[in-house]
Amino acid sequence: MLLELRDLHVEFRTRDGVAKAVDGVSYGVDAGETLAVLGESGSGKSVTAQAVMGILDSPPGRVTAGEVLFEGRDLLKLKEEERRKIRGAEMAMIFQDALSSLNPVLTVGDQLGEMFVVHRGMSKKDARSKAVELMDRVRIPAARERVRQYPHQFSGGMRQRIMIAMAMALEPKLIIADEPTTALDVTVQAQVMDLLAELQRELHMGLILITHDLGVVADVADKIAVMYAGRTVEKAPVHDLYKSPAHPYTRGLLDSVPRLDQKGRELYAIRGLPPSTTSVPPGCAFHPRCPLAQDVCRTDAPALHRVDEHRVSACHFWRESLDA
Amino acid sequence: MPEPILEVRGLVKHYPLTRGIVLRKQVGAVKAVDGVDFHLHRGETLGIVGESGCGKSTVAKMLVNLEKPTAGEIRYKGEDITRLSGKALKSVRRNIQMVFQDPYTSLNPRMTVGDIIGEAYDIHPEVAPKGDRRGRVQDLLDVVGLNPEYINRYPHQFSGGQRQRIGIARGLALRPEIIVADEPVSALDVSVQAQVINLMGRLQDEFDLSYIFIAHDLSIVRHISDRVGVMYLGRIVETGRDAEIYDHPTHPYTQALLSAVPVPDPEAREHRERIILAGDVPSPTNIPSGCRFRTRCWKAQERCALEVPALAVPAVFRTGSDPAAHDSACHFAQEPVRPV
Numbered sequence: 001m002l003l004e005l006r007d008l009h010v011e012f013r014t015r016d017g018v019a020k021a022v023d024g025v026s027y028g029v030d031a032g033e034t035l036a037v038l039g040e041s042g043s044g045k046s047v048t049a050q051a052v053m054g055i056l057d058s059p060p061g062r063v064t065a066g067e068v069l070f071e072g073r074d075l076l077k078l079k080e081e082e083r084r085k086i087r088g089a090e091m092a093m094i095f096q097d098a099l100s101s102l103n104p105v106l107t108v109g110d111q112l113g114e115m116f117v118v119h120r121g122m123s124k125k126d127a128r129s130k131a132v133e134l135m136d137r138v139r140i141p142a143a144r145e146r147v148r149q150y151p152h153q154f155s156g157g158m159r160q161r162i163m164i165a166m167a168m169a170l171e172p173k174l175i176i177a178d179e180p181t182t183a184l185d186v187t188v189q190a191q192v193m194d195l196l197a198e199l200q201r202e203l204h205m206g207l208i209l210i211t212h213d214l215g216v217v218a219d220v221a222d223k224i225a226v227m228y229a230g231r232t233v234e235k236a237p238v239h240d241l242y243k244s245p246a247h248p249y250t251r252g253l254l255d256s257v258p259r260l261d262q263k264g265r266e267l268y269a270i271r272g273l274p275p276s277t278t279s280v281p282p283g284c285a286f287h288p289r290c291p292l293a294q295d296v297c298r299t300d301a302p303a304l305h306r307v308d309e310h311r312v313s314a315c316h317f318w319r320e321s322l323d324a
Numbered sequence: 325m326p327e328p329i330l331e332v333r334g335l336v337k338h339y340p341l342t343r344g345i346v347l348r349k350q351v352g353a354v355k356a357v358d359g360v361d362f363h364l365h366r367g368e369t370l371g372i373v374g375e376s377g378c379g380k381s382t383v384a385k386m387l388v389n390l391e392k393p394t395a396g397e398i399r400y401k402g403e404d405i406t407r408l409s410g411k412a413l414k415s416v417r418r419n420i421q422m423v424f425q426d427p428y429t430s431l432n433p434r435m436t437v438g439d440i441i442g443e444a445y446d447i448h449p450e451v452a453p454k455g456d457r458r459g460r461v462q463d464l465l466d467v468v469g470l471n472p473e474y475i476n477r478y479p480h481q482f483s484g485g486q487r488q489r490i491g492i493a494r495g496l497a498l499r500p501e502i503i504v505a506d507e508p509v510s511a512l513d514v515s516v517q518a519q520v521i522n523l524m525g526r527l528q529d530e531f532d533l534s535y536i537f538i539a540h541d542l543s544i545v546r547h548i549s550d551r552v553g554v555m556y557l558g559r560i561v562e563t564g565r566d567a568e569i570y571d572h573p574t575h576p577y578t579q580a581l582l583s584a585v586p587v588p589d590p591e592a593r594e595h596r597e598r599i600i601l602a603g604d605v606p607s608p609t610n611i612p613s614g615c616r617f618r619t620r621c622w623k624a625q626e627r628c629a630l631e632v633p634a635l636a637v638p639a640v641f642r643t644g645s646d647p648a649a650h651d652s653a654c655h656f657a658q659e660p661v662r663p664v
Contacts, residue, residue, distance in 0.1 A: 040513040155604045156376075185375035185540065187601045190584040194600060212514060215543075215586025219593050238590045256518035257588050258547035266525070267547065269518035273483050 001069070002206040003052070003091075003174055004028040008066035010044070010051050012277075013059065019277040021047040021061070023230035026304075029206040031173060034197075036217040036238070037210045038253070039227035040274055045210045048227075049176045053093050054083045070174070089119050092167035094196075096179035098159035102151040108135075108162050109147035115169040134165040138195060157188035161195065168199055174206040181216065193220060214257050218242060223310075226250050229275050229285035232304075236311040246313035248290050248321050284316070292317045292324075327402060328363035329534055330387075330420075330502055335360040335396035337382050341609065355608050356382040358558035360396070361635065364502070369528065369535040371549030371566070373542055373581070377605055378555040380538045384506045387536065388422045389413070400502075418448050421500040425507035427487030431479040437465070437490055438475040444497040451498050464493040467530075469523060485516035489523065496527065504536045509544060521548060542585050546570050554578045557616045558608060560635060564650030572647040574638060574657040577617050597660075615655065623656045631655065 010022035022044040029035040039045040050056045051063050054075065068075040070091065075083060095101040103111055112134055113127030122130065128147065135143035138161040140154075151159055160180060167175055177196065181189040197220055200207050211217060217224060217238070224241050226234040226249065234247040245251040255268035272289040275281055281288055287297040296316055304312040307322070315321055338353040357379040364370050374380045385391040387398060389405070397404045405416050424430035431440055441461045445452045452460045462472035468489040479487055488508060495503050505524070509517040521544065527533060539545050545552060546566050553563040554577065562575035573579045580599040587596070601620045606612055615633050618624040638657035641649035648659050 040515060157604060186542070186584045187375065187580060188604070189586075190598065190600050193586075213586065214514070214588040218588045218590040219586045221590075242588070242590050253514055254588065256515055258518075258521070258543045259588065267518040267522055269522055270515040271519075273485065273516070274513070 001028045004069040006067040009064045027225040032204045034207045036221035043227040044230040089170045091174040092172045094177040138165045176208045178210045233314045246318045330364040331399040333397045336394045338394045371545035371552040372538045374555030379558040420502045421495040423495045423505040468493045562652045568650045574652040
C-alpha cells in the first residue's frame with residue numbers, strides 16, 4: 001500500500017469546545033489507483049488530507065491519534081524538516097481554488113520553477129525552461145510566452161492546469177486533489193479531469209480525489225471511502241458501491257441526486273442536517289437522519305463490519321441497507 | 325395557447341468599457357446579454373442553463389429590475405416593464421421576486437429573520453396591514469419548513485439550507501406570481517439540495533408560481549423544468565421542452581454540455597461518448613463573428629463565420645412532429661449520431 005491511514009483523529013480547539021473534525025478515519029491507496037473520498041461539507045475529508053500532507057493549521061488543529069503510513073513510514077513521527085522534503089517531491093496536493101492558491105504577485109513561471117530550485121537545486125534559467133515544459137505537458141497553449149504571465153491573466157481552467165503542473169512537477173508518487181474541479185464549468189471540468197487521469201496513468205501515481213460530486217466519482221474512481229461526521233462510514237470498490245450501498249447514508253446520497261435519465265416529481269431527501277463537529281450525536285453519528293435507525297444506533301457506535309473481501313460498512317444494519 | 329405571463333424580446337445588456345478620466349470615451353462593451361428571447365407561462369418552470377459568463381445572471385437581474393436593459397422588452401402580462409416607472413413599476417416588481425444564489429451573503433447579518441422577511445411589507449404595506457405582519461412572517465416560516473418561533477433569530481444561527489429557506493420565504497412574502505431563482509441550490513450540500521428542490525416544487529403547486537430557474541447543474545434543471553433554454557455567450561442557442569433538449573439536442577454546444585455532465589453510474593463510463601470541447605469561452609468584449617460558438621465547434625465551416633444562425637426550428641426538421649423540431653441556433657443542427 002502506497003499510503004495507508006490508520007484510525008486518524010484530528011481535533012480543533014474552539015471557543016465552543018473541542019471539535020473532533022476527524023474521528024477515526026482509515027483508508028489506503030495503491031500506486032496507480034484512484035481513491036475517491038466522498039463527503040459533504042464538514043465531514044472532515046479536507047482536514048484528513050491536510051493532516052496527511054502535514055499542512056494542518058496547528059494550533060488550533062492537532063492530530064491526536066492514528067498513523068499515516070507512506071510507503072510503510074509513519075509520517076506523523078517524522079521531523080518537520082523531513083516532512084518538507086517529502087512534500088512536493090513524494091506527495092503533492094491540488095487545491096480547489098486555484099486563484100487563491102497561486103501567488104498573485106509572482107509569474108506562473110516563477111511559481112512552477114520554484115519547485116525545481118528548492119527541491120532539485122536547479123538554476124533559475126533551467127527552472128524556467130522546466131516550467132515551460134510542464135506548461136506544455138498540461139496543454140497550456142503558447143507556454144513560452146505565457147510563462148511570464150501572472151495568475152490573474154489565466155482563465156479558471158488554465159489556472160487549475162497550472163496547479164496540476166505544479167503538483168506533477170517532481171513526479172510525486174501520490175497526488176491529493178481536493179475538489180479540483182468544483183469551481184469549474186462542466187465543459188472545463190471534463191477537460192481537467194481527463195488531463196488528470198491521463199497524467200496519473202503515465203506516471204503511475206496514486207490519486208486521492210476528494211469530492212462531493214457523485215458524478216465525478218463514478219467517472220474516475222477505482223474505489224471509494226465515504227465520510228460522515230469525521231468518520232469513514234463505508235469503503236468499497238466503485239461498482240459495488242453504486243450498485244448496492246452498504247450504508248444508509250451512502251444510499252441516501254445516491255438517491256438524492258437528480259439524474260439526467262430519471263425525471264420524477266419528488267427527489268429523495270435525507271431528512272435533517274449534518275451534525276456540527278462540536279456536537280456529534282452519540283452512538284452512530286448518522287442515526288438522527290437514518291431511516292433504518294433502531295435503539296442500538298442511539299447508544300452504540302457501529303464498528304466497521306466486513307461486508308465482503310473488499311468492502312466495509314460502519315452500520316449495524318448493513319445487511320438491511322444492502323437489500324433496501 | 326393563453327398569453328404568456330412573461331415575455332422577453334431582444335433583451336440586450338451591454339456594459340460600456342471606457343478609457344480616460346476627463347475625456348471619457350467608449351472603447352468597447354462587455355456584451356453580457358446580446359439578444360435574448362423567451363416566454364414563460366403561468367405555473368410553468370423555465371430552466372436557463374449555461375456556463376459562467378454566459379449572461380444568465382444578468383438576465384435574472386434585468387427581470388427583477390436590478391439592471392436596466394440596454395435594449396429589448398420585458399413584457400409582463402403584455403406590458404413592457406422596462407418603460408415603467410414610479411407606482412406602476414412598484415406594483416409590477418411586487419409580482420416578480422428573486423431568490424439569490426448565496427444564502428450567506430444575501431441575508432443581512434444584522435437583521436433578524438423576521439425583519440428580513442417582513443421588510444418587503446414596509447415597501448408594499450397594502451399586502452399586509454401593520455398588526456398582521458408578524459403572523460404573516462410566521463406563516464411563511466412554517467410554509468418553508470422552518471420553526472415559526474425562530475422569527476427573532478439572526479441568519480448566522482442557521483445552516484446553509486435553512487438560510488436558503490429564509491431566502492425563499494422572503495421571495496414569497498409579497499405573494500408574487502413569478503419567482504426568478506438564480507442558482508438557488510448550488511451553494512448547498514447534495515443531501516440538502518434535494519430538500520430545497522422538493523420545497524420549491526411543492527410551493528409552485530401551492531401558490532401557482534411560475535419559475536425562471538437559473539443554474540449550471542443540468543441534472544437539477546432537468547428535474548425541475550418544463551422547458552429549458554441553453555445560453556452561450558449572451559444568447560440562447562437552443563430552447564425547447566425538457567425532453568427535446570435533453571434527449572434530442574440539435575445544437576453542438578448543448579450536445580457537448582450534456583456529454584460533459586458526469587453521470588453517477590460507474591457502469592456508464594465505458595459506453596459513454598464524450599465530447600470534450602477545446603479551449604475556453606471567448607471574452608464577451610470580443611464576440612466571434614457569425615455564430616458565437618464557432619471557435620469551439622467541431623462542425624464549424626466558413627458559413628458559420630459569416631452568418632449569424634437564427635434561433636428557430638431548423639429547416640430539416642420542419643416537417644412532422646419530430647422531437648428534434650425545436651428552436652436551435654445552428655446552421656448544421658442535427659441530432660447526435662449516438663444518443664448522448
